[in-house]
Amino acid sequence: MNNAELNKAEFLIAVARVAQLPPDRGREVAFAGRSNAGKSTAINVITRRNGLARTSKTPGRTQQIIFFRLGEDKRLVDLPGYGYARAPEQVRRSWANLVESYLVGRRSLKGVVLLTDARRPFTELDLKLVQWCAAAAVPVHALLTKSDKLKRSQAANALSEANRQVASFGAELSLQLFSGLKREGVEEAVDRVCGWLGAEPGMEKKSPGSSFGGEGE
Numbered sequence: 001m002n003n004a005e006l007n008k009a010e011f012l013i014a015v016a017r018v019a020q021l022p023p024d025r026g027r028e029v030a031f032a033g034r035s036n037a038g039k040s041t042a043i044n045v046i047t048r049r050n051g052l053a054r055t056s057k058t059p060g061r062t063q064q065i066i067f068f069r070l071g072e073d074k075r076l077v078d079l080p081g082y083g084y085a086r087a088p089e090q091v092r093r094s095w096a097n098l099v100e101s102y103l104v105g106r107r108s109l110k111g112v113v114l115l116t117d118a119r120r121p122f123t124e125l126d127l128k129l130v131q132w133c134a135a136a137a138v139p140v141h142a143l144l145t146k147s148d149k150l151k152r153s154q155a156a157n158a159l160s161e162a163n164r165q166v167a168s169f170g171a172e173l174s175l176q177l178f179s180g181l182k183r184e185g186v187e188e189a190v191d192r193v194c195g196w197l198g199a200e201p202g203m204e205k206k207s208p209g210s211s212f213g214g215e216g217e
Helices: 041-049 088-105 125-135 152-166 186-198
Strands: 010-015 027-033 065-071 074-078 107-118 140-145 172-178
Touching: 027 041, 027 088, 027 186, 041 074, 041 107, 041 140, 041 186, 065 088, 088 107, 088 125, 088 152, 107 186, 125 140, 125 152, 125 172, 140 152, 140 186, 152 172, 172 186
Parallel strands: 027 074, 027 107, 107 140, 140 172
Antiparallel strands: 010 065, 065 074
């Protein structure tokens, strides 16, 4: 897997139910995060495909899991955002159940890119996702987005604080600062995604110790 292959990403399917998921084979990398954390922007920057993942001025609009094809049995996955308070409770539960079912049962999932705003610490829902991934042996790479809005010292402190929050989770977790606007940290993120998509098969996923309940985008 290389950078050029990421640039070939194209829409495959959008699903609203587990039964609609594409065949569970090959390798996938999923992007997850709180609504308005910059998830769509990060996908577009990492793939160098403006408009591949649709951005919206209305957080919480995406209610489906979006799959992008990269080639033979390799995919990127855009998970519904969570944490949008204005979404009706029933809708939030529906989104959470869909995402949870995907994360628990998807054998081709090789890693999760977690998007979180560098100006704020991890939220409770972010930490739930990290805890689930630790229990399921799914590696996580966290992008602290919008880091360009912080001074250098503030950004360094944000990274230290994020590391402190997850230090006791026992997760296979890496973190970095990221700015889609300034194209900062893009190469590091691309290397991580390409590694997951092209590495040798890893250990089997364990059954999660607790479910990931959250609010959808």
